[in-house]
Amino acid sequence: MSNFDVLFIGSGQGAWNAAMPLSMSGQKVAIIERDKIAGVCTNYGCNPKIILDGPIKVMEDAQAYKGIGMTSEMKINWSELMAHKNKVLDALPVMLEENFKKAGIEVIKGEASFVNEKTVAVNGQEYTADKIVIASGQRPTPLDIPGKEYLKTSNEFLYLEDLPDHIVFVGAGYVSMELASIAVKVGATVHVIQSSDHILNEFHQPYAQKLLTKMQQDGIQFHFNEKLSKVEQQEEQLQITTEKGLTLTTQLVINATGRVPNVENLNLEAAGVEYNSKGIIVDEYLQTTQKGIYASGDILDKKQPRLTPTAVFEAKYLAASFLGAQTQAIEYPPIATIAFTVPRIAQIGVTIEEAEATGLTIKPIDLGKQWDFAGRNETEAHLNLVYNQEQKLVGATAYSQEALEIINSLTPIITLGLTSKEVDKLIYAFPSFETMIPRYLQETK
Numbered sequence: 001m002s003n004f005d006v007l008f009i010g011s012g013q014g015a016w017n018a019a020m021p022l023s024m025s026g027q028k029v030a031i032i033e034r035d036k037i038a039g040v041c042t043n044y045g046c047n048p049k050i051i052l053d054g055p056i057k058v059m060e061d062a063q064a065y066k067g068i069g070m071t072s073e074m075k076i077n078w079s080e081l082m083a084h085k086n087k088v089l090d091a092l093p094v095m096l097e098e099n100f101k102k103a104g105i106e107v108i109k110g111e112a113s114f115v116n117e118k119t120v121a122v123n124g125q126e127y128t129a130d131k132i133v134i135a136s137g138q139r140p141t142p143l144d145i146p147g148k149e150y151l152k153t154s155n156e157f158l159y160l161e162d163l164p165d166h167i168v169f170v171g172a173g174y175v176s177m178e179l180a181s182i183a184v185k186v187g188a189t190v191h192v193i194q195s196s197d198h199i200l201n202e203f204h205q206p207y208a209q210k211l212l213t214k215m216q217q218d219g220i221q222f223h224f225n226e227k228l229s230k231v232e233q234q235e236e237q238l239q240i241t242t243e244k245g246l247t248l249t250t251q252l253v254i255n256a257t258g259r260v261p262n263v264e265n266l267n268l269e270a271a272g273v274e275y276n277s278k279g280i281i282v283d284e285y286l287q288t289t290q291k292g293i294y295a296s297g298d299i300l301d302k303k304q305p306r307l308t309p310t311a312v313f314e315a316k317y318l319a320a321s322f323l324g325a326q327t328q329a330i331e332y333p334p335i336a337t338i339a340f341t342v343p344r345i346a347q348i349g350v351t352i353e354e355a356e357a358t359g360l361t362i363k364p365i366d367l368g369k370q371w372d373f374a375g376r377n378e379t380e381a382h383l384n385l386v387y388n389q390e391q392k393l394v395g396a397t398a399y400s401q402e403a404l405e406i407i408n409s410l411t412p413i414i415t416l417g418l419t420s421k422e423v424d425k426l427i428y429a430f431p432s433f434e435t436m437i438p439r440y441l442q443e444t445k
């Protein structure tokens with residue numbers, strides 16, 4: 001039996017961003033992982049997705065110049081792109097594991113299961129710790145339908161050696177919209193089956209509607225108010241059927257109907273840790289219903305978006321708490337979110353809907369009419385800024401190929417509550433979106 005100061009279940013961003021500083025501060029730390037080291041973001045999420053999206057964005061940006069200077073057509077070789085992605089990312093779990101070990105962290109491979117509130121078993125071996133952090137993340141929601149064995153998820157999509165000619169995505173949330181945007185640009189025929197009548201629930205719906213129109217123009221075929229009910233193998237192909245009787249013949253069906261917390265195999269009952277269908281229940285110090293057991297990242301039952309930066313923030317909070325450098329309840333700053341679609345939608349702080357409901361000032365900016373966006377021929381680019389009663393910027397929502405940079409450049413202003421006088425002290429490189437910010441802060445009407 002080994003004893004640790006802190007034991008982490010899971011090796012994702014919600015774990016290692018706490019484990020590293022704790023170990024480097026002299027605590028005896030272990031990480032337990034049953035799959036690839038470093039979790040979903042590194043292996044099955046953000047990182048592989050953004051590498052595969054790289055040439056998609058380049059292609060879209062370049063094609064905007066068609067007829068105004070760009071003459072060549074662009075094509076993507078999926079297999080080469082996938083091999084490149086694997087070459088870059090396959091090294092990361094190995095490198096991170098080495099870094100963990102160099103920092104003094106013990107890495108335990110296998111599935112963790114609680115024996116009691118102080119003890120966890122892995123492969124028949126028991127480990128005890130003063131503090132245990134559950135950072136076991138989420139996995140795709142299983143669909144319990146006939147033929148479920150033929151369904152694949154984003155995990156498999158992000159490792160496909162060849163891209164099938166015909167793909168059906170089930171769900172129209174973040175995962176489907178990002179991966180469908182990639183697949184259609186590479187040349188696949190793409191269908192989306194969505195149970196409601198809209199896409200990207202979390203985002204400003206007029207922008208989501210614009211994106212939907214763009215995705216349809218790009219060739220993606222949407223089937224709204226439809227639920228997948230059956231998948232059958234027909235020789236080399238798959239036939240899908242919806243509850244209303246729509247049938248499609250395809251080569252690949254990606255189930256992206258949401259994600260569920262990884263709670264099942266942890267034997268949480270033995271530890272007295274309570275959870276529900278959304279995840280593990282914690283207090284404002286991220287402590288579970290059992291003293292000494294904490295949780296971090298996607299596994300939490302929380303209202304904040306389940307994203308990597310949120311998991312990192314929680315992990316750092318826990319490390320600071322365990323080291324005595326933090327005694328306050330967790331206080332989340334505004335969290336920037338983005339859908340990496342073509343174009344992107346991103347937002348931070350007070351949403352347009354919240355502003356409308358509370359009577360705050362909303363300033364729409366037609367970015368596409370500004371010379372720099374017009375210069376790139378990005379005529380459909382939009383931004384909405386939200387100001388509070390003191391005319392401070394408190395929220396922003398962007399629809400643009402450059403939405404990532406736009407929202408990130410507004411993040412410090414919104415988070416730190418900077419005034420236009422303070423922003424005037426910043427000299428940004430020009431030409432850039434950032435140089436327009438002081439003007440937006442002065443003209444709130």
Ligand SMILES: Cc1cc2nc3c(=O)[nH]c(=O)nc-3n(C[C@H](O)[C@H](O)[C@H](O)COP(=O)(O)OP(=O)(O)OC[C@H]3O[C@@H](n4cnc5c(N)ncnc54)[C@H](O)[C@@H]3O)c2cc1C
Binds near residue numbers: 013045046266298299
């Ligand atoms: C396709 C996709 C794209 C995404 N893109 C983005 C993006 O662009 N930006 C962004 O901010 N977020 C993105 N996310 C979300 C992001 O990946 C997660 O928010 C982040 O990974 C959460 O980190 P975590 O440490 O809480 O959990 P995870 O990364 O899920 O790590 C949990 C780990 O725990 C392990 N585990 C579970 N149970 C056990 C057990 N019993 N014993 C041992 N180990 C166990 C799992 O194997 C896993 O490795 C994306 C997610 C997906 C699926």
Ligand SMILES: NC(=O)c1ccc[n+]([C@@H]2O[C@H](COP(=O)([O-])OP(=O)(O)OC[C@H]3O[C@@H](n4cnc5c(N)ncnc54)[C@H](O)[C@@H]3O)[C@@H](O)[C@H]2O)c1
Binds near residue numbers: 194199339
């Ligand atoms: N860019 C990013 O930050 C990013 C990217 C990908 C994933 N993520 C994370 O992963 C999470 C999960 O993403 P997701 O897209 O899997 O889930 P989601 O909850 O965002 O979307 C799932 C969609 O599937 C639909 N749906 C549910 N059941 C259905 C059924 N039976 N048939 C048809 N449609 C159905 C829902 O209406 C919903 O629109 C996100 O909430 C986010 O936390 C983030």
